[in-house]
Amino acid sequence: MTVRSAKIKEMTTVRVYVTLKPSLLDSAGRTVAGSLQKLGYDELEDARIGKMIELKLNDYSEERVKSMCDKLLANPVIENYRFEVVA
Amino acid sequence: MKVAVIRFPGSNCDQDAYHSLREDVGVDAAYVWHEERSLAGFDAVFLPGGFTYGDYLRCGAMAARAPIMDEVRRMADSGYPILGACNGFQVLCEAGILPGALLLNAEQKFVCRMVTLKAENRKTFWTQGVDRLIRLPVAHGEGRFTCDDETLKRLNGEGRVAFRYVPYEERDTSYNVNGSLDDIAGITNEMGNVLGMMPHPERATRKILGSDDGLTVLKALTLVGAR
Numbered sequence: 001m002t003v004r005s006a007k008i009k010e011m012t013t014v015r016v017y018v019t020l021k022p023s024l025l026d027s028a029g030r031t032v033a034g035s036l037q038k039l040g041y042d043e044l045e046d047a048r049i050g051k052m053i054e055l056k057l058n059d060y061s062e063e064r065v066k067s068m069c070d071k072l073l074a075n076p077v078i079e080n081y082r083f084e085v086v087a
Numbered sequence: 088m089k090v091a092v093i094r095f096p097g098s099n100c101d102q103d104a105y106h107s108l109r110e111d112v113g114v115d116a117a118y119v120w121h122e123e124r125s126l127a128g129f130d131a132v133f134l135p136g137g138f139t140y141g142d143y144l145r146c147g148a149m150a151a152r153a154p155i156m157d158e159v160r161r162m163a164d165s166g167y168p169i170l171g172a173c174n175g176f177q178v179l180c181e182a183g184i185l186p187g188a189l190l191l192n193a194e195q196k197f198v199c200r201m202v203t204l205k206a207e208n209r210k211t212f213w214t215q216g217v218d219r220l221i222r223l224p225v226a227h228g229e230g231r232f233t234c235d236d237e238t239l240k241r242l243n244g245e246g247r248v249a250f251r252y253v254p255y256e257e258r259d260t261s262y263n264v265n266g267s268l269d270d271i272a273g274i275t276n277e278m279g280n281v282l283g284m285m286p287h288p289e290r291a292t293r294k295i296l297g298s299d300d301g302l303t304v305l306k307a308l309t310l311v312g313a314r
Contacts, residue, residue: 075188
């Protein structure tokens with residue numbers, strides 16, 4: 001077994017959560033909720049679907065991730081976002 | 088009059104647009120790949136329907152950030168006629184050239200049918216020839232127009248709602264096929280030169296296609312003198 005001496009860059013994993021604004025009808029989420037209710041989960045009132053985007057970064061900057069969200073990952077007209085560093 | 092038909096990966100109404108413009112509308116047209124950066128020599132832009140970038144992330148999101156879009160934005164700001172149909176409408180909204188956004192249809196289904204449209208403001212470039220209710224096809228899963236209250240007030244107040252879905256006959260209760268806010272099917276920018284709409288005028292330019300009402304919209308291009 002060869003031992004590699006190559007520098008392993010430290011990676012940061014960031015999870016971005018994008019959700020439809022609460023005021024907007026989430027028709028896909030509503031379908032899922034209906035399906036769960038049919039399975040007998042009577043306690044369920046609503047379900048909403050969002051997206052989770054996992055980013056691997058070799059250099060983490062909160063500002064840069066925010067800019068990725070603003071520029072592409074989320075549409076401010078219909079969506080909210082938040083993100084967290086997980087590792 | 089030469090129209091640029093922009094092609095993105097996943098565009099699929101580009102050929103409909105190209106052929107209807109050249110053969111039925113009677114203007115010149117050429118395809119332009121999305122990685123181009125210049126639209127020199129073109130007098131108008133058609134953003135076709137399709138599933139650009141697989142509709143990943145959001146419909147039109149990635150296409151809206153393609154290199155050619157800087158030039159499309161410049162032409163929009165300079166008053167050139169620009170029409171985005173279906174996915175093209177989604178691209179215009181994602182690019183911020185038009186306000187609002189298109190969400191998953193309220194009934195969750197992909198809708199593929201004819202719709203009836205009323206031109207709300209006939210004083211814009213694209214609606215000047217729409218002298219009656221018109222019938223055009225729609226084919227989309229994400230066409231539910233939405234925007235905030237203030238934007239809606241402006242769109243209605245400034246005559247920027249180009250088209251609304253209306254019933255074909257009285258008992259047609261599903262005429263608003265996707266649950267769009269205020270039955271909005273198409274909107275324009277402030278100057279009125281940019282139109283985004285979910286229905287497809289380029290798919291309705293010959294009687295044999297079921298309707299040639301698309302010509303009432305597209306023929307506007309023939310009214311522009313050569314530059």
